[in-house]
Amino acid sequence: MAAAKNRVLPGFRLTLGYTILYLSLIVLIPLAAVFWKTCTLSWAQFCRDITSPQALAAYRLSIGAALLAAALNAVFGLLVAWVLVRYRFFGKKLVDALVDLPFALPTAVAGITLATLYSPSGWIGQFFAPLGIKIAYTRLGVLVALTFIGLPFIVRTVQPILEDLDPEIEEAAASLGANRWQVFWRIILPTLTPALLTGFALAFARALGEYGSVVFISSNIPMKTQIVPLLIMTKLEEFDYAGATALAVVMLVFSFVLLLAINVLQWWTNRYNHTSLS
Amino acid sequence: MTPAASPMAQLPSPSGLRPTTEPPLVRRLLIGIALLFLTLFLFLPLASVFVQAFAKGIGFYLKTLSDPMAWSAVKLTLITAGISVPLNCVFGVAAAWAIAKFDFRGKNILLTLIDLPFSISPVISGLIYVLVFGAQGWLGLYENADKPWFPWLANWLNDHDIHIIFAPAGIVLATIFVTFPFVARELIPLMQAQGRTEEEAARVLGASGWQTFWRVTLPNIKWGLLYGVILCNARAMGEFGAVSVVSGHIRGQTNTIPLYVEVLYDEYNFTGAFAMASVLAFLALVTLAIKIWVERKNTALNTATNNHQ
Numbered sequence: 266m267a268a269a270k271n272r273v274l275p276g277f278r279l280t281l282g283y284t285i286l287y288l289s290l291i292v293l294i295p296l297a298a299v300f301w302k303t304c305t306l307s308w309a310q311f312c313r314d315i316t317s318p319q320a321l322a323a324y325r326l327s328i329g330a331a332l333l334a335a336a337l338n339a340v341f342g343l344l345v346a347w348v349l350v351r352y353r354f355f356g357k358k359l360v361d362a363l364v365d366l367p368f369a370l371p372t373a374v375a376g377i378t379l380a381t382l383y384s385p386s387g388w389i390g391q392f393f394a395p396l397g398i399k400i401a402y403t404r405l406g407v408l409v410a411l412t413f414i415g416l417p418f419i420v421r422t423v424q425p426i427l428e429d430l431d432p433e434i435e436e437a438a439a440s441l442g443a444n445r446w447q448v449f450w451r452i453i454l455p456t457l458t459p460a461l462l463t464g465f466a467l468a469f470a471r472a473l474g475e476y477g478s479v480v481f482i483s484s485n486i487p488m489k490t491q492i493v494p495l496l497i498m499t500k501l502e503e504f505d506y507a508g509a510t511a512l513a514v515v516m517l518v519f520s521f522v523l524l525l526a527i528n529v530l531q532w533w534t535n536r537y538n539h540t541s542l543s
Numbered sequence: 544m545t546p547a548a549s550p551m552a553q554l555p556s557p558s559g560l561r562p563t564t565e566p567p568l569v570r571r572l573l574i575g576i577a578l579l580f581l582t583l584f585l586f587l588p589l590a591s592v593f594v595q596a597f598a599k600g601i602g603f604y605l606k607t608l609s610d611p612m613a614w615s616a617v618k619l620t621l622i623t624a625g626i627s628v629p630l631n632c633v634f635g636v637a638a639a640w641a642i643a644k645f646d647f648r649g650k651n652i653l654l655t656l657i658d659l660p661f662s663i664s665p666v667i668s669g670l671i672y673v674l675v676f677g678a679q680g681w682l683g684l685y686e687n688a689d690k691p692w693f694p695w696l697a698n699w700l701n702d703h704d705i706h707i708i709f710a711p712a713g714i715v716l717a718t719i720f721v722t723f724p725f726v727a728r729e730l731i732p733l734m735q736a737q738g739r740t741e742e743e744a745a746r747v748l749g750a751s752g753w754q755t756f757w758r759v760t761l762p763n764i765k766w767g768l769l770y771g772v773i774l775c776n777a778r779a780m781g782e783f784g785a786v787s788v789v790s791g792h793i794r795g796q797t798n799t800i801p802l803y804v805e806v807l808y809d810e811y812n813f814t815g816a817f818a819m820a821s822v823l824a825f826l827a828l829v830t831l832a833i834k835i836w837v838e839r840k841n842t843a844l845n846t847a848t849n850n851h852q
Contacts, residue, residue, distance in 0.1 A: 273743045275752035280641035284653070287634045291719055292659055298674035298681060299667070341580045348577040352570055360578070362835055363585055368774075369827035369834075370589075371781025372665075373801040374820040377808050378588045381595060381817075388587060413584050435563045445565055474664025476784035477801070481808065494666040494784065501670065501788060506679055513667045520662045528655070 299517065302510040314511035322488040323496040324515075326404065330492065331472035334411035335419075335465045342419025342468075343461065349420070350427045364421070367414050372477025379410050380482040404490055406482040414475055415468030422464035422534070426457055459534040466530055470523045474516065592824045595817035607807075607818040615796070616803035616819070619711060623786075623799060624779040627719040631775055635726025636768070640760075643734035644742065654731070660723045668720050669788025676707035676716075709791030714799060717785040722775045729771030730764055737763055766844070770837045777830040781823055 303311065314320070348354075349361050367375065381387050384401040385394040393400055400406050430453065438448045476494040483490045491499070493516055500509035565573070597604055607613060638657060642650060660668065676682045682700075691697040707713045741763070745755040761768075783801040790797040798806060800823055807816035 273746050274644050274739060274755070275746075276640060276756075277645045277647075280637040281645070281647070284634065284638040284641050287637075288653075288656060291716075291723055292656065295671040295675050295720070296659075298671050301681075302674050341577070344573060345577045345581065348574050351564070352574055354574050360581065362831055363581075363589070365831055365834065366585055366589060366827065369777050369830045371783060371801050371820075371823045371827070373783040373804050374592060374781070374823050374827075375588065376783075377804065377813075377816055377820060378592050378595075381813070382588060382591055388591060389583060409584075413588070416584060432563055439563060448563075470662055474662075474667070476664065476666050476787075481805075494664050497664075497666050497670065498788070501673070506674070506677070509670060510674065513664075513670055516664055516667060520664070524655070524658070524662045 296517075299510055299513055302507065303514050306507050306511060310507070311511050314508045315515050319487050319491070319496065320493075320512060323491050323493045326407065326490070327473055327492040327494075330404065330407045330411050331469050334408055334415050334472050335469040337408075337412050338415045338419045338468050339461055339465050342416065342464065343423055343457070346420045346423040346427055350424060365417050367416050372414070372475070373481075375413055376410065376478040376481035379413060379478065380406070383409055383482065401482050402484040402490070407479055407490060407492060410478040410482045411472040411475060414478055415472050418468040418471065419461065419464035422460045422467065423457055426460045426534070430456060459530060463527065463530040463534050466523065466527045470520060470527065473523075474520065589824065592817060592821050595814065596821035598817070599814045603814060604818045604821075607815045608822070612798070613803065613819060616798045616800050617822075619714065619797070620780050620799045622711070623715050623718050624776055626715050627722055627779045628772060628776050630719060631722055632726050632768070632772055634723070635728075635730050635771060638727045639730035639734045639764075640756075642731050643737075644739045657727050657731075658724050660720055665721060665782065665784025666788055668785040669717050672713055672716050672720070672789050673708055676713060678708075680708075682707065708789055709797065711797060713789035714786050714797060717789045718779050718782055721782050721785050722779045725775035725778065726768065726771035729767050729774070733764055733767040734760075766837050766840050770834060773830055773833050773837075777827060780826060 306314070345364065349357065349364075380401050383390045383393075383406060385391065385399065387401070390400055398405070400409060434452055435448050438452050439445075443451070474494060475492075476498070479492055480495060480498075483492065483495065485491055485495050485499070487496075487499075493512060497509045497512050497516075500506075500512070564570070638653075641647075642653065674680045685691055686697055686700050688697065707716070741759050742755050745759045746752075750758065780799075781801055782799075783805070786799055787802060787805070790799075790802055800819055804816050804819045804823070807813075807819060
């Protein structure tokens with residue numbers, strides 16, 4: 266890294282040096298251990314570990330449930346953001362504040378709470394049990410937990426864009442004869458799309474790696490209700506470190522690709538935001 | 544920005560409604576659906592933590608919290624947060640200073656690397672420390688090597704039976720990892736937005752580097768810093784997945800509050816689990832309250848500086 270030109274301020278070497286040292290010690294070197302451990306596996310062994318039927322079922326459930334949860338949040342998160350920005354109702358400030366709760370509430374607390382609420386005798390589960398719908402300890406339970414933890418992402422990415430939306434554009438559309446639904450569908454939604462996609466990707470990425478809130482509400486049955494982090498945990502408890510590491514590498518590569526996609530989306534959102542403001 | 548401020552909004556439309564809003568019925572329906580969704584996924588879970596915690600009365604609640612096991616979990620949680628939060632705080636300030644006040648190549652890569660722990664599953668965050676410090680990991684290989692580098696260090700490690708995994712040290716390390724980006728992430732955009740002119744002015748007027756930092760930079764970033772520290776602390780005290788991997792669940796020794804919640808829950812002591820969980824839920828509510836307070840301070844500060852200019 267090239268040194269800064271004509272610096273007036275001191276401390277560049279000290280702070281950058283410390284940043285890189287601390288980053289290496291805490292993040293980069295330990296992360297390298299994952300790839301080192303994978304290298305101790307033979308290629309055939311690695312392939313067998315990451316394509317076992319149990320692993321494939323776990324990928325399917327993890328990705329499927331995370332996508333569904335992010336989609337649910339995209340619809341209801343947009344609705345919540347809309348209601349919070351556009352309407353006035355009793356307790357709005359409190360609702361707005363509580364939207365961040367899934368960020369602040371420890372995942373283990375969310376896990377035991379959701380498992381209790383959505384179990385057949387729980388506050389919410391009791392209404393579904395007579396209909397023959399079991400939520401806790403099934404795949405639906407996994408979906409509930411992932412929806413809970415992804416909730417703030419969409420609301421918090423869409424909300425600021427919605428607040429900055431210029432009402433004159435909507436008025437222009439209305440004066441040209443568009444009805445409210447057309448205005449929403451053709452004017453508002455396209456403007457919100459980058460933010461919605463960013464929120465969707467963030468919620469999806471978070472849901473993919475989630476462990477704490479799912480472990481209580483999922484019965485953790487292999488091939489059925491076992492998500493990838495639970496499978497890794499199971500392998501660790503069996504002292505199969507190599508197998509756990511192989512799966513971790515798959516997840517890490519997937520997360521890095523997703524991180525890249527999110528960065529591109531965020532750049533797109535910001536660009537959109539700036540052009541609409543100017 | 545309100546619709547009423549524009550002339551169009553004041554014209555009566557044929558239906559008697561403003562053209563940029565929905566009929567009252569639709570409005571009420573949308574509010575209703577949104578609140579129902581939030582009730583199922585947010586309000587009921589929050590309420591149920593406290594209701595379940597007191598299901599067997601206040602006596603049982605206090606008994607659970609005053610149990611020696613509970614105390615050792617609280618103590619370990621406080622120690623963990625007490626070590627990891629200050630360390631990440633110092634790192635966050637250093638990283639923000641380097642990134643926001645100077646230009647250098649590779650800045651974007653550095654930013655991405657700092658965010659990395661956020662995009663890694665908590666289980667993997669724990670796993671990497673098991674691979675470094677576990678018996679089958681780098682540390683184990685080193686201790687058992689025939690001809691290790693620095694033989695005195697290997698001997699010392701073997702003699703003192705140093706454990707990091709399945710011990711409090713591992714819990715602290717895993718917590719540092721998962722809370723790594725919080726402070727840096729709050730401070731970097733804030734300090735980038737503030738620029739470097741004020742610090743440069745202080746330097747030109749003869750202030751030393753430290754004086755500039757303490758008297759100019761720190762007062763400017765104090766609310767952002769507080770916010771980052773609060774978020775970092777909430778996560779440090781509440782982390783479950785990563786800590787669960789490295790803890791080994793030794794009762795009274797390596798249980799943090801979230802791990803102790805799991806122990807109680809697995810023993811079918813649901814009320815006890817919720818009693819411990821209510822402590823963490825209360826902490827989450829305090830975190831949210833401080834967050835709102837800090838945001839208000841920030842908005843007030845921004846409007847004040849804008850008016851000043």
